[in-house]
Amino acid sequence: MKIERFELRVVRLPLRFAFETSFGVQSERVFPLLTLTADGITGLSEGVMDDQFPLYREETVQGAMALLTEWLPMLIGKDFANPEALAAFLEPFRGNYMAKATIEMAFWDAWAHSLELPLWKLLGGTRQQIPVGVSLGIQKTPEATVDLVASHLEQGYKRIKLKIKPSWDVVPVAAVRQAFPNIALTVDANSAYTLADTRVFTALDEYNLDYIEQPLAWNDLHDHAELQRRIRTPLCLDESIGSVIDTRKALEIKACRVVNIKVGRVGGHLEARRIHDLAQAFAVPVWCGGMLEAGVGRAHNIHLSSLPNFSKPGDTSSSSRYWVEDIILEPLEVTNGLMPVPTGHGIGVSLNYPVLEKVTLSKVEFKQ
Ligand code: OSB
Ligand code: MG
Numbered sequence: 001m002k003i004e005r006f007e008l009r010v011v012r013l014p015l016r017f018a019f020e021t022s023f024g025v026q027s028e029r030v031f032p033l034l035t036l037t038a039d040g041i042t043g044l045s046e047g048v049m050d051d052q053f054p055l056y057r058e059e060t061v062q063g064a065m066a067l068l069t070e071w072l073p074m075l076i077g078k079d080f081a082n083p084e085a086l087a088a089f090l091e092p093f094r095g096n097y098m099a100k101a102t103i104e105m106a107f108w109d110a111w112a113h114s115l116e117l118p119l120w121k122l123l124g125g126t127r128q129q130i131p132v133g134v135s136l137g138i139q140k141t142p143e144a145t146v147d148l149v150a151s152h153l154e155q156g157y158k159r160i161k162l163k164i165k166p167s168w169d170v171v172p173v174a175a176v177r178q179a180f181p182n183i184a185l186t187v188d189a190n191s192a193y194t195l196a197d198t199r200v201f202t203a204l205d206e207y208n209l210d211y212i213e214q215p216l217a218w219n220d221l222h223d224h225a226e227l228q229r230r231i232r233t234p235l236c237l238d239e240s241i242g243s244v245i246d247t248r249k250a251l252e253i254k255a256c257r258v259v260n261i262k263v264g265r266v267g268g269h270l271e272a273r274r275i276h277d278l279a280q281a282f283a284v285p286v287w288c289g290g291m292l293e294a295g296v297g298r299a300h301n302i303h304l305s306s307l308p309n310f311s312k313p314g315d316t317s318s319s320s321r322y323w324v325e326d327i328i329l330e331p332l333e334v335t336n337g338l339m340p341v342p343t344g345h346g347i348g349v350s351l352n353y354p355v356l357e358k359v360t361l362s363k364v365e366f367k368q
Contacts, residue, residue: 001038001107001114002079005367006072009033009360010061013294015322020138022165022192023055029292030061030361032068033327035351036106038080043110043346046297047102048264056190056291057098057218057239057265064099071103072366083108087270097242097267104268105300113346118303120341123269125306129338133159133313134321135188135290138168142175149176149183158337159184159210159313165192170203177207184313188213191239195223201231210312211236211258221246224255234258238289242266244274251282258312260289263304264297272304280309288314295319295328299347302332306341313337325355 011033018027030051036043049059071090080086086107090100112119134157139145149160160180162172164187173187186209193200193215204212211234216223218239228235234257241247241259243266250256259279263272279286288305291297301316316339319332326332328349330342342348 001041001111003036003038003075003077004040005037005076005365007035008065008068008072008364008366009356010065010362011294011327011356011359012361013323013327013359015292016324018137019292021163021188022190026292029294031294031297032061032064032102033296033356034068034102034106036103036110038107038110039114041110041113043106043108043113044296044349044351045102045105045109045300046264046293047098048262048291048293048297049098057242059096059098064096064102067096067099068102069364075103076366076368080107083111083268083270087268090267095242097271098264101264101266101268104270105263108269109346116345118341118343118345119300119347120303120306123273123303123307125303125341126308127306127341129340130302130305130310130316131158131313131337132316132334132339133157133161133184134317135161135315136163138163138165139172142172145172146175146179149180153180153183156335156337157317159186161186161188161213161315163187164189166197166200169200173204173207173209184210186210186213186236188238189215191216191218195226198227198230201227201233205232209233213260214238214240221250221253221255224250225253228254228256236260238262241275244271244278247275247278251279251284257284259284259286261286261304262289262291263300264291264293269300269304273307276307276309285309285311287312288316290315292322294323295326295330295332295349296347296351298332299328299342299349302339302341303347325352327352327356327359
C-alpha cells in the first residue's frame with residue numbers, strides 16, 4: 001500500500017472520573033490521533049504516551065509529536081506491501097515504541113480494510129468476545145474501595161485490579177478480600193516500590209492475588225527476579241516490557257510469571273504478537289492492558305485480545321466507563337464481563353467527527 005496522506009491530531013478528552021495511580025491523578029487524556037491514507041484507504045490509531053510528564057514510561061505526547069513530525073513526511077509516497085515492511089522501516093530507530101506503534105497500528109487498520117477483513121482475523125485471533133476485568137484507581141477509604149468493587153462485580157467484570165502505592169496497599173486489599181473471598185483480584189503498583197519494601201509483598205502473599213503488577217522500577221528486570229524469588233504470588237510486568245527482547249530476558253531470569261501486553265506500548269501489533277507467542281512458548285499467560293484509551297485505541301486492544309494466549313481477563317472495559325462522549329460512532333460495551341470483538345473491516349470503528357472536532361487541540365496534515 002502506497003502511503004498518500006497523514007492527518008495527525010492532538011485530542012483532549014475529559015475522563016468521567018479522576019483516575020489515581022501511584023504516579024499521579026489523571027482527569028483527562030491528551031493523545032495523538034493518527035489517520036493514515038494509503039491507496040485511498042484510511043487507517044486509525046491512538047498514541048498512548050503521557051501528556052507532558054513521562055511518569056509511566058519515558059515517552060510523552062510532546063516528544064512523540066516532534067518525532068512524528070519528522071517521520072511522517074518521510075513515509076509519504078512509500079509503498080509497503082504489508083505491516084512487516086513498514087515495521088522494518090521503523091525498526092532502526094531506537095526505543096520510542098509508543099511513537100512507532102502509533103504509525104504501525106494505523107497501517108494495520110488500513111491494510112485490513114484493503115483486504116476487506118477484520119483486524120482480529122489478520123492477527124490470528126480465535127475469539128469473538130473477550131473476557132474483561134477492570135482497573136480501579138486509588139480511592140479515599142477502604143470502604144469506598146469495597147463499594148466500587150461491588151458495583152463493578154454487579155456489572156459482570158471478571159477480575160478486579162486495585163491500584164496500590166506505599167501507604168495504600170495491604171489495608172485496601174485486605175478489605176476487598178474479606179468482602180469478596182473468591183473473586184479474581186490483582187494489584188498494580190506502577191513501579192512505586194523497591195526491594196526494601198519486600199515486607200509489603202510478603203504480606204500481600206496472604207490474600208490469594210492472581211498476580212502483582214509492576215511493583216518495582218520500570219527498567220529493572222533484575223530486581224523483579226529477586227522479588228519473585230522472595231514471594232509466592234506471581235509477578236506480572238507491564239512498564240518493563242517494551243519489546244519481545246525485554247520479554248525474553250524477563251522470562252529467562254524469571255522476573256515475572258504473567259505478562260501484560262499493551263499494543264501501544266510495544267511498537268504495535270507485530271511486536272505484541274511476538275510477545276504473545278514467546279510467552280506461550282514459556283507457558284506464561286498474557287493479558288491485554290490498557291492506557292485509558294478512547295475508542296480507536298480500545299478497538300485495537302480488543303482485536304489483539306482475541307489471540308489464544310490472552311488467557312487472563314484484560315483491562316479493556318466499557319468505553320462509557322471513561323467517556324461521556326467517545327470519538328467513535330460504535331459502542332464498545334461489556335456485557336456479563338465480555339467485550340464483543342468488532343466485526344467490521346479493519347478495527348471496525350469509525351470517527352465521530354462532530355465530537356472529534358470539539359475535542360481536537362491541533363491538527364496537521366502531511367501529504368505529497
Ligand atoms: O498500569 O495498567 C496501567 C492506566 C494508565 C496508565 C497505566 C495503567 C493504567 C490502567 C488502566 O491500569 C487501564 C485501562 O483501564 O485502560
Ligand atoms: Mg499496569
